[in-house]
Amino acid sequence: MVIVVGSGIIGSWIAYLLAKAGFEVYVFEKSENAGDGISGRNSGVLHSGIYYDETSLKSKFCFRGYEVAIPFFEKNKIPFSICGKVITTGLSDTIEDEKDKQIEIEKLFANGNRLGIPDLELKSNPGYHWKHVLGNTALWIPKTGIVDVPTYLKVLWQLGEEAGVKILKNKKVIREDGGVFALDLQSNIKEELEADYFVNACGLYSDELASNDLMNHKYEIKPNKGEYFRLNKQLPYETLVYPLPLKTSTALGVHYTFHLGGDAYAGPNSNWAFSKDDYNIITSRNVYFESLRKITDFYKEEDLSAGYVGLRPRLFLNGEAVKDFVIHKESNWIHLLGIESPGLTSSPAIAEEVVRMVG
Ligand SMILES: Cc1cc2nc3c(=O)[nH]c(=O)nc-3n(C[C@H](O)[C@H](O)[C@H](O)COP(=O)(O)OP(=O)(O)OC[C@H]3O[C@@H](n4cnc5c(N)ncnc54)[C@H](O)[C@@H]3O)c2cc1C
Numbered sequence: 417m418v419i420v421v422g423s424g425i426i427g428s429w430i431a432y433l434l435a436k437a438g439f440e441v442y443v444f445e446k447s448e449n450a451g452d453g454i455s456g457r458n459s460g461v462l463h464s465g466i467y468y469d470e471t472s473l474k475s476k477f478c479f480r481g482y483e484v485a486i487p488f489f490e491k492n493k494i495p496f497s498i499c500g501k502v503i504t505t506g507l508s509d510t511i512e513d514e515k516d517k518q519i520e521i522e523k524l525f526a527n528g529n530r531l532g533i534p535d536l537e538l539k540s541n542p543g544y545h546w547k548h549v550l551g552n553t554a555l556w557i558p559k560t561g562i563v564d565v566p567t568y569l570k571v572l573w574q575l576g577e578e579a580g581v582k583i584l585k586n587k588k589v590i591r592e593d594g595g596v597f598a599l600d601l602q603s604n605i606k607e608e609l610e611a612d613y614f615v616n617a618c619g620l621y622s623d624e625l626a627s628n629d630l631m632n633h634k635y636e637i638k639p640n641k642g643e644y645f646r647l648n649k650q651l652p653y654e655t656l657v658y659p660l661p662l663k664t665s666t667a668l669g670v671h672y673t674f675h676l677g678g679d680a681y682a683g684p685n686s687n688w689a690f691s692k693d694d695y696n697i698i699t700s701r702n703v704y705f706e707s708l709r710k711i712t713d714f715y716k717e718e719d720l721s722a723g724y725v726g727l728r729p730r731l732f733l734n735g736e737a738v739k740d741f742v743i744h745k746e747s748n749w750i751h752l753l754g755i756e757s758p759g760l761t762s763s764p765a766i767a768e769e770v771v772r773m774v775g
Pocket residue numbers: 421422423424425426427444445446447450451452453454455456457458459460461462463587588589590617618619620621622642684725726727728729755756757758759760761762
């Protein structure tokens with residue numbers, strides 16, 4: 417019997433694939449509305465994997481995840497669109513800045529080609545190809561899409577239940593005095609849990625369940641805030657528009673994205689949150705607009721209004737930042753740590769890996 421802790425996109429894929437493989441599976445979820453965590457608060461983008469080093473787990477799982485996800489969406493009628501993505505050098509502050517960006521975009525193009533991402537194109541004068549996109553050079557990545565995340569999660573939970581997964585909500589899993597317990601958050605009753613395997617898919621909180629096991633590995637997750645502003649109209653074409661990724665962090669920079677229901681957003685930026693439930697938007701609209709206006713001249717500041725916030729589970733090991741996903745097996749626990757972007761894209765592949773580890 418396997419207990420999966422957490423019913424975000426990662427825990428849900430793991431539970432579904434384990435049940436399909438014949439395991440008895442229970443999911444413990446502390447929230448009433450599963451999907452309130454990181455999985456319900458992201459850009460919904462299916463990434464090509466262009467940003468990552470080929471030896472990284474992010475690269476490996478992003479590629480495989482994309483390949484598994486597309487036929488899964490088609491089979492289960494989950495709305496998605498392979499809309500492609502433009503990464504532009506955007507407006508530069510100085511000539512040095514411009515030169516630097518030119519080098520960066522060429523490096524990204526070379527990395528994408530090395531990784532075998534199909535049909536990449538480097539284009540000068542992007543505004544000619546995509547009206548209102550600013551900058552001297554852009555990288556066109558046709559193999560990128562968006563998915564309707566609420567439907568994706570709902571379908572996964574339903575398929576999981578049909579395969580035999582039992583989902584228990586309002587149950588917080590805790591570890592104390594060498595035991596594992598489920599605390600019912602409505603009745604306050606605590607019961608001890610036993611299982612052949614426990615899978616820790618707790619997103620922002622996975623460091624808390626890991627810390628009992630990994631004596632010499634002091635993992636800590638710090639929440640990094642990504643704020644989204646809503647845009648009152650979509651660009652006149654369905655394509656994602658990104659700046660070059662930040663050099664100082666794993667964030668991809670404030671970009672233009674849209675949801676399949678018709679909403680458009682700018683986001684997410686990157687700032688440290690005060691806590692793991694700090695979902696307040698604190699950046700003022702005019703400051704936020706400064707980032708967006710570097711990649712497109714389609715919007716005026718008045719077109720932006722406060723949207724939503726997602727928290728990235730930034731992982732640190734003994735105080736040092738870890739840039740890759742971590743999947744750590746220790747006794748009968750499998751811990752998933754630092755599953756930030758491209759975790760949504762990678763989720764089916766991460767689940768396949770966990771099934772291999774359990775089997
Ligand atoms: C701003 C932002 C934008 C992103 N954009 C993209 C994107 O465009 N494309 C992409 O591929 N990826 C993206 N990602 C990454 C992706 O969203 C995450 O990798 C993925 O959603 C992580 O899912 P999860 O299941 O690990 O976490 P969660 O969805 O947070 O699920 C964890 C669950 O565990 C539960 N839980 C926690 N502790 C306990 C406990 N002790 N007991 C019981 N339950 C517990 C929580 O309530 C929660 O439901 C983005 C992330 C962020 C923050």
